[in-house]
Amino acid sequence: MTRHEIKIEGMSCSGCVSAVENVLKQNENIYEVQVSLEEGLARIESDLDISDISNLIKQAGYEPKLN
Numbered sequence: 001m002t003r004h005e006i007k008i009e010g011m012s013c014s015g016c017v018s019a020v021e022n023v024l025k026q027n028e029n030i031y032e033v034q035v036s037l038e039e040g041l042a043r044i045e046s047d048l049d050i051s052d053i054s055n056l057i058k059q060a061g062y063e064p065k066l067n
């Protein structure tokens with residue numbers, strides 16, 4: 001299990017946070033999700049690759065920013 005911090009663009013309200021959290025929490029290989037609207041940041045504990053997590057965030061309609 002790895003801890004990831006992923007910057008996310010496009011979140012503007014708590015509904016956006018919920019949308020991102022929900023799509024991530026539905027994945028059985030993601031164990032912990034904390035999304036901060038203020039920081040535009042998701043903190044995730046998961047067995048998934050960062051690219052797989054990014055795709056889930058895109059599916060929710062937001063743009064992950066990888067360094």
Ligand SMILES: [Cu+2]
Nearest residue numbers: 012013015016
């Ligand atoms: Cu919103």
